Amino acid sequence: MERRPGNESLDLIPALKAQFANARASRPFVHMTRMSFRSSEVAGEKWALLPSAAGFVDPLLSTGFPLTLLGVSRIAAIIERDWDTQRFHGHLRAYAGANGS
Numbered sequence: 001m002e003r004r005p006g007n008e009s010l011d012l013i014p015a016l017k018a019q020f021a022n023a024r025a026s027r028p029f030v031h032m033t034r035m036s037f038r039s040s041e042v043a044g045e046k047w048a049l050l051p052s053a054a055g056f057v058d059p060l061l062s063t064g065f066p067l068t069l070l071g072v073s074r075i076a077a078i079i080e081r082d083w084d085t086q087r088f089h090g091h092l093r094a095y096a097g098a099n100g101s
Contacts, residue, residue: 042096
């Protein structure tokens with residue numbers, strides 16, 4: 001197999017290297033920098049980020065929709081129960097802690 005840029009990953013797995021021995025790239029190899037992130041603040045006074053805005057790991061293996069719906073459900077419950085109470089900010093801080101803040 002000729003040496004081509006971007007084949008370093010194939011060199012690590014001989015079975016894949018053999019499988020792709022005759023393959024030709026349809027476009028040049030592109031390296032993406034890190035895409036994952038985590039917000040430093042997830043909730044504040046009367047605001048909260050949904051999980052997909054608070055942190056992101058992998059677009060291919062994402063559980064974004066279920067996590068977003070779970071976040072909506074949690075925030076709605078906090079608003080419904082505690083909007084005008086002393087417990088509201090404490091529950092928002094607990095929500096932020098559950099989302100990695």
